[in-house]
Amino acid sequence: MLSKNDTIELAMSADVPVPQTLVPSQEREAAAFAREFGFPVVLKGEKGESARNVRIVRAERELEPAFRSLRVEAESYIPLVGNPF
Numbered sequence: 001m002l003s004k005n006d007t008i009e010l011a012m013s014a015d016v017p018v019p020q021t022l023v024p025s026q027e028r029e030a031a032a033f034a035r036e037f038g039f040p041v042v043l044k045g046e047k048g049e050s051a052r053n054v055r056i057v058r059a060e061r062e063l064e065p066a067f068r069s070l071r072v073e074a075e076s077y078i079p080l081v082g083n084p085f
Contacts, residue, residue: 004044027067034063045070 002010005023012018020037024030034041034057043055043066053073055066 027064030067031060031063034060043067043070045074 008018008021012021020033022029022033024033030041030043039060040056040058041063043057043063045053053070055070057063057066
């Protein structure tokens with residue numbers, strides 16, 4: 001089974017239109033992406049399988065708390081090895 005990120009990459013390689021997508025390893029990458037493409041952005045942890053680990057970020061000041069809360073939430077139910085995104 002493909003991960004969400006693998007599915008997006010496969011779709012892009014087949015020229016299937018997908019929303020602008022970034023798989024950030026750090027918050028600063030997400031911030032740079034949001035500044036380039038604009039707000040709002042949607043953050044979703046790769047390891048989560050429900051809508052509860054989705055954050056809609058409407059302004060740059062909301063990005064760091066949203067990124068942090070996803071990490072904390074992911075760590076609470078999935079032992080992390082590396083990046084939750």
